[in-house]
Amino acid sequence: MTASPKFLADATSLPVLETERLRIRPVTMADTDxxxxxxxxPRVMRYWSSPAMRERAEAIAYIQSIFDFFAERSLFQWGIAQRxxxxxxxxxxxxxxDATHRRCxxxxxxxxxHWRRGIMREVLTRLFDFAFDDLRIHRIEADVDPRNDASMGLLESLGFRREGYLRERWFVNDEIQYAVFLGLLAADWRARRSS
Ligand SMILES: CC(C)(COP(=O)(O)OP(=O)(O)OC[C@H]1O[C@@H](n2cnc3c(N)ncnc32)[C@H](O)[C@@H]1OP(=O)(O)O)[C@@H](O)C(=O)NCCC(=O)NCCS
Incomplete structure (x- = not known):
């Protein structure tokens, strides 16, 4: 049986991605606080798929999970830092x-x-260049609570298209949440970049 392909199979860590104002870099335990x-x-986590953290220990466990997921190449999570x-x-x-189907x-x-200063647009623009050009991903998907105006606005401003509406997909903080699925294709991103 052949092993499944993996993104960044030979890398020892995530690469640092630079932008004008930001360093998109690996998270370390020094970032815990x-x-x-x-x-x-609660404001940041309002539409997240899990409740807001209560204890510092949860942040330590979360960072450890970032390391573990990188080791198995199932999830790449970068820290966003100001230069x-x-x-x-x-x-x-x-x-x-999914390196077989080239999506994530x-x-x-x-x-x-730091909201509304164009930070996340700057981050995602760099990240999508990396995903489509370096990882050769074909398709990036997003799952957003339809009430999350900031996230919907951000993704649509970057060219994501709404593809589906999923009822009662999440149950967080005793609340059932719906989901909108959006997608961005490599071809759309390249066309947008060159226009
Ligand atoms: C979503 C989030 C990352 C946006 O980050 P941000 O750096 O403030 O976004 P930007 O400043 O880069 O905004 C880019 C575009 O997104 C849209 N946007 C951002 N915030 C918005 C808001 N509150 N309402 C409507 N549109 C918004 C606008 O189109 C904006 O462009 P403009 O400022 O030129 O109008 C931030 O609000 C956040 O962390 N939210 C909580 C976490 C979250 O919900 N994550 C997503 C889960 S699916």
Missing amino acids: DLFAVFSS SDDRLIGTCTLFAL EIGYALHDA
């Missing part, structure tokens, strides 16, 4: 990585002190 500040915020101080202000993730899902969260 900054990561906890992002994932313990000025390299402190983590959010994360972005490629997950459900996208996830992201940013500390609310």
Whole structure:
């Protein structure tokens, strides 16, 4: 039996992706407090698929899971840091990585002190270049709560198209949540980039 293909099979860590204002870099245990500040915020976590963190220990366990998922190449989660101080202000993730069908899902969260400054658009623009050009992914998917105006607006401003509406897909904090599925194809991204 042949082994399934894996993205970045020979890499020892995620690459650092640079943008004008940001470093999109591997998360380390030194980021625990900054990561906890992002994932313990009820505002940031309002439409997340799990509740806001309550204990710092959850952030440590979460970072360990980021290392473990990288080891099995099933999820790539980067820290987002400003170039000025390299402190983590959010994360972005490629997950459900499928190297056979060359697709994955996208996830992201940013500390609310930095919202609406074009940060996540800058991050995803760099990340999609990496995903489509370097990993040679064909399709990126997103699963968004239809009430999450910021996330829907962000993805549609980057060219994602709505592809499906899934009823009662999540159950978080005693609330049933619906989901909109969106997709972005490599060909659409390249056409957009060259126009
Ligand atoms: C979604 C999120 C990452 C957006 O990050 P951001 O850095 O503030 O977004 P940007 O400033 O890059 O915005 C890019 C575009 O997205 C859209 N957008 C962003 N925030 C918006 C809002 N509150 N309402 C409507 N559209 C919004 C706009 O089109 C915006 O472009 P514009 O500012 O030129 O109008 C941020 O709100 C967040 O972390 N939310 C909580 C976590 C979350 O919901 N993650 C996604 C789960 S699916």
